[in-house]
Amino acid sequence: MESSDPHPQPSNEIDASQSATTYAETPHEVTSPEPAFTSAGRPQRQYRIPTRYNDVPPEGPAPLAPAPAPNPIDPPLPLIRRVILHVRDQLRTGINRFGLLREYPYRPSYDPDLVVHLEQLSDNPTLKGADDTPLTNPASFAPPWPFNNMSIYLLMEWMTTGSNQKSVGEVDRLAKEVLSAKEFNVEDLRDFNAQRESKRLDSSDSSDQKSPLMGDGWLESSVTISIPTGLRDTNGADFTVPGLHHRSLVAVMKAALADITSRRFHYSPFRRIWKRPSGSEERIFDEMYTSDAWLDAHNTLQKQRNEPGCKLEKVILGLLFWSDSTHLTSFGTASVWPLYMYFANLSKYFRGKPGSGASHHVAYIPKVSLFRLFHEFVHLVNFFFLDSGLHSRCNSPR
Amino acid sequence: MHKVWDKLLDDDFVDAYEHGFIMECQDGISRRFYPRIFTYSADYPEK
Numbered sequence: 001m002e003s004s005d006p007h008p009q010p011s012n013e014i015d016a017s018q019s020a021t022t023y024a025e026t027p028h029e030v031t032s033p034e035p036a037f038t039s040a041g042r043p044q045r046q047y048r049i050p051t052r053y054n055d056v057p058p059e060g061p062a063p064l065a066p067a068p069a070p071n072p073i074d075p076p077l078p079l080i081r082r083v084i085l086h087v088r089d090q091l092r093t094g095i096n097r098f099g100l101l102r103e104y105p106y107r108p109s110y111d112p113d114l115v116v117h118l119e120q121l122s123d124n125p126t127l128k129g130a131d132d133t134p135l136t137n138p139a140s141f142a143p144p145w146p147f148n149n150m151s152i153y154l155l156m157e158w159m160t161t162g163s164n165q166k167s168v169g170e171v172d173r174l175a176k177e178v179l180s181a182k183e184f185n186v187e188d189l190r191d192f193n194a195q196r197e198s199k200r201l202d203s204s205d206s207s208d209q210k211s212p213l214m215g216d217g218w219l220e221s222s223v224t225i226s227i228p229t230g231l232r233d234t235n236g237a238d239f240t241v242p243g244l245h246h247r248s249l250v251a252v253m254k255a256a257l258a259d260i261t262s263r264r265f266h267y268s269p270f271r272r273i274w275k276r277p278s279g280s281e282e283r284i285f286d287e288m289y290t291s292d293a294w295l296d297a298h299n300t301l302q303k304q305r306n307e308p309g310c311k312l313e314k315v316i317l318g319l320l321f322w323s324d325s326t327h328l329t330s331f332g333t334a335s336v337w338p339l340y341m342y343f344a345n346l347s348k349y350f351r352g353k354p355g356s357g358a359s360h361h362v363a364y365i366p367k368v369s370l371f372r373l374f375h376e377f378v379h380l381v382n383f384f385f386l387d388s389g390l391h392s393r394c395n396s397p398r
Numbered sequence: 399m400h401k402v403w404d405k406l407l408d409d410d411f412v413d414a415y416e417h418g419f420i421m422e423c424q425d426g427i428s429r430r431f432y433p434r435i436f437t438y439s440a441d442y443p444e445k
Contacts, residue, residue, distance in 0.1 A: 110425050223401035250410040263424040297434055317431040323440040344436050365402055
């Protein structure tokens with residue numbers, strides 16, 4: 001933490017909670033115009049809630065100043081032939097009630113904090129607000145898709161939703177929602193085959209679709225690794241592990257950017273600065289896009305030569321990966337090893353919310369069972385012993 | 399595990415890393431995106 005004030009005064013050392021109280025309003029304070037007296041004739045005390053119970057409502061960052069009209073650029077001097085000018089349009093926002101401001105090294109083209117409302121900043125259930133932006137995308141294809149008609153659609157929807165066991169409730173649902181639906185027609189089910197329709201549903205997410213929301217389907221492939229055999233002068237033996245399920249990273253990124261959640265993506269990095277009540281400033285590190293690493297990467301990217309004929313804004317898409325084994329059941333040993341991808345452009349307060357849809361699973365790593373590995377190893381060792389002629393020597397005639 | 403990453407970081411990704419890819423954002427402006435990996439935390443399968 002650096003302070004921009006070279007000679008910090010002792011009075012600057014106020015901790016955050018104290019300084020917050022100076023901004024806090026005291027709505028619970030009871031003030032009576034005339035002093036009342038108790039039955040004992042003493043002046044009645046004014047009760048007020050301790051300061052630590054004052055709930056300061058959260059507040060987003062102060063808005064950006066409107067962009068100034070671009071100045072007409074003077075024609076460049078003809079003598080200078082190659083000048084690469086990196087325009088840095090540094091910009092500071094105002095200060096919000098907590099003394100926080102943002103300092104952008106480049107003027108941002110989009111401010112995602114404008115679409116953030118008070119009810120999204122706090123988890124207070126009484127604040128249900130005007131703009132309740134849905135976090136998930138609405139269905140991108142209208143119903144009978146991918147099936148041929150509504151009857152099959154309703155029937156398949158019944159099959160894939162709800163409980164997977166025959167029950168009274170499920171049959172009720174079948175009768176009410178499917179068989180007595182207006183769109184349902186028995187004629188449509190003339191040569192219905194549940195297996196074929198399931199396959200149709202599976203293959204609907206193929207990669208040759210036009211929409212960016214499509215085509216992030218799963219691919220299955222195998223990896224070949226080299227296992228040392230313990231023998232000299234060999235490069236190890238190739239061992240193929242099948243069953244790696246993964247998705248194309250670029251397709252996942254495109255789908256995420258087309259999703260409505262990307263409205264909250266920060267495309268321009270900035271420094272967050274806390275202005276103390278005394279006036280000195282301190283850098284705040286809170287998000288990925290306020291970090292030095294991002295600012296450096298953004299700087300380097302702006303200096304990079306543009307793609308030919310492209311004048312679009314160049315922005316960083318920050319990727320965060322994590323992976324760990326996940327048990328699927330409380331009893332038993334079923335487990336998978338997923339690899340998740342998150343976007344650092346999204347604020348951690350949204351990214352960490354359950355149900356925010358910020359996590360994208362990109363791969364399921366196959367695990368090699370110890371038994372299988374041992375089996376293969378024995379097989380390999382046998383193979384190499386045979387190959388090196390040891391076996392023939394052992395079996396050599398006396 | 400490295401081979402798994404070899405599969406994931408395919409030619410499409412390397413091309414996007416070097417030259418970016420264009421997407422239209424929710425505000426209607428098209429931008430050229432350059433993916434950069436910031437963090438990677440993993441517990442590897444151990445044998």
